[in-house]
Amino acid sequence: GQQVMQIPQYQHVQEGEDFTTYCNSSTTLSNIQWYKQRPGGHPVFLIQLVKSGEVKKQKRLTFQFGEAKKNSSLHITATQTTDVGTYFCAGSRGQNFVFGPGTRLSVLP
């Protein structure tokens, strides 16, 4: 079946450093969504990517969708303590919707 993997599993950064998480699918995806889950909270939608090679930016966050539509990345520039949480990618192929295991980000002040 379809599998979605993310690396790294954990990332500890000093405030102000950059952070990147990578998402890889075993199959070509129709689209990919990114969610953020704060400790003790629920996933919150960040963005959706649909087109091959698509790049979207939200302030300090940059999202990319690979040319082959099998991988994606989220890059945060100059992390802040408010960026703490787990970042999940979720890919769909038809109506099959699969979350990755997430990357847990810790930001040290």
Next chain:
Amino acid sequence: DAGVTQSPTHLIKTRGQQVTLRCSPKSGHDTVSWYQQALGQGPQFIFQYYEEEERQRGNFPDRFSGHQFPNYSSELNVNALLLGDSALYLCASSLEGGTAYNEQFFGPGTRLTVL
């Protein structure tokens, strides 16, 4: 405008018991999906309801069943509870019957503990 609400917040059951979790979608949303999130893992898709019917199902046994009401609210039922069913159960609502291209709004979840 209320977001997605879930009840109860926490629940403790023993093995073999049955449980019902409830979800009210965001106003205007017609589709409800249920996820199981074990500690330290990503949400696992259980099933999705649209127009009061189960549209799609993940890799979960028949012990997991659900229902959607005419007002779009939904219930998740789990029978013959196992210790491994302990998890955070998340409900997510979206528009127009599909998760593929629609943003999902998650509720706060129900924390189920099976002893």
